[in-house]
Amino acid sequence: MTSRPEPTAASNEKHPLSLKVMRLSRPSLSSLSFSQALSVESNTQNILSDSLQTTPISLSDSLSLPPSFGTIFLGETFSSYLCIVNESNAKVSHAAIRAELQTQTQRFTLADTLSADCTLAPSKSAEFLIHHEIKELGVHILVCSVHYATPAGESKSFRKFYKFQVLNPLSVKTKVHTLVESGSVAGESNTGDGTRIFLEAQVQNVAGIPMFLETMRFEPHDLFQFVDMSVEFEEETGDGKSTKKQSVFSDTNLLNDRDSRQYLFALTSKKPNDPIAKVTPTLGKLDIQWRTTLGQQGRLQTSQLSRKMNAAAGGEAVRVEVRELPKLVCVEAPFTLPCRLWNNSASDTIDATVLFVKSRMSSVLLLGPSERAVGVVAPESYIDFSIDFFPLLSGVQKVTGLRVLDGKGGTLDVDVLCEVTVE
Structure with missing residues (x-):
């Protein structure tokens, strides 16, 4: 089906060639109500009452052409039919067309036949199809230039402009939650650093028409692996069979206007204790494919999703962690903590020194000198060291007061x- 836009001509000069531009699009459902449909069908059957054939209302009676270019959404493929017709009584030589799509930032050439030698006899035409995936919001202008030569050999041309607006069909909002598990301190986490990142995505239909989410896929950054917690999963039962369960985050993929769906992805680093994964703000992007009322297909890919970095998420250039907690700590008995100091910088070497501030220490005191050199740490590397402590009280006690100097x-x-835990 086609819809014809309103052109803006560059000049009012009369040309032997005319340009027809139509957008190729699916029809929309007409406003014919169900009762009207029954009435039409009943009247049709009465007229044909002397025939054995029953003629129901056809599908085409329920469809209508969209006005002008209709609504164009981000992610759809814009398709258009171009036709130049010789409306004069003489042959026109070197007939050609050049079609460009201009956005606020770019210009794309969709058709160019200037190098072809096309001659059009009277009432003859040349037809072209153009396609372009819309990847930018805002005003788009289709610029069509028609070139030809008059019988006298004079080169002529004219241009027409077709303006349309590209709208966003979906609103995507994200939240990032970082969970640092206590098991990482004792070396109990299977990820090596005990840090999990939860990416929550909310997708809302703002197209004004019902929409079916055909695919909702997360493409993580190369440093991460992930688990999609918002899709169907299988669970083993006691008899060895598996049953399917649906996540509460996506009970259906059909979205009416202004409906929303929640999705949740759990990310962990591919490599244990990867210093780059701990400090990179980039997580990945969403790839969404959708269809509207009569099967119009579109695809929307977000830009790279990111997180705000802080000390808890490993955003510091230097980080200290305990490699393993002692199995037994007794009150008023010394114990040792094996530590690891990370240099998260991608380019700078640091000369690290650790010291303990006495006023910030609690019931677990330091044994030995309060300041000691750890050593030179290369970029994206670490160095191991140990510190001895003396607990004064029993119970769960915090080890505090550590300060790191980077030499600069x-x-x-x-x-x-x-x-x-002190016993």
């Missing part, structure tokens, strides 16, 4: 290095 004047205060 930078400091990092670690509020709580870890918690130990």
Whole structure:
């Protein structure tokens, strides 16, 4: 089906060639009500009452052409039919067309036949089809230039402009939650650093028409692996069979206007204790494919989704962690904590020193000198060291007061290095 836009001509000069431009699009449902449809069908059957054939209302009676270019959404493929017709009584030589789609930032050439030698006899035409996937919001202008030569050999041309607006069919909002598990301190996490990132995505239909989400796929950054927690999953039962369960985040893929769906993705780093994964803000992007009323297909891919970095998410250039908690800590008995200092910088080497501030320490005191050199740490690397402590009280106690100097004047205060259970 086609719909014809209103052109804007560059000049009012009379030309032997005319340009027809129509957008190729699916029809829309007409406003014919169900009762009207029954009435039409009944009248049709009465007229044909002397025939054995029953003639129901046809599908085409329920469809209508969209006005002008209709609504064009981001992610749809724009298809158009171009036709140049010789409306004069003489042959026209070197007939050609050039079609460009201009956005606010780019210009695309969709058709160019200037190098072809086409001669059009009177009432003859040349037809072209153009296609382009819409990837930008805002005003788009289809610029069509028609070139030809008069019988006298004079080169002529004219242009027409077709303006249309591209709308966003979906509103995508995201939230990022970072969970640092306590098991990472004791080396219990299977990811190596005990950090999991939860990406929550809310997708809302703002197209004004019903929409079916055909595909909702998350493409993670190369540093991460993920689990989609918002799709159907199988669970083993006691008799060895599996049953399918549907996540509460996506009970149906059909979205009416202004309806929303929630999706949840759990990310972990591919490599244990990957320093780059701990500091990179980039997580990945969403790839969404959808269809509207009569099967119009569109695809929307978000830009790279990111997170705000902080100390809890590993956003510091230097990070200190405890590699393993001691199995037994007794009150008033020394114990040792094996530690690891990470240099998360991608280019800078640091000369690290650790010290403990006495006023910030609690009931677990430091044994030995309060300041000690750890050593030179290469970019994206680590160095291991150990610290001895003396617990004064029993119960769950916090190890606090650690400060790291990077040798260039930078400091990092670690509020709580870890918690130990003192017996």
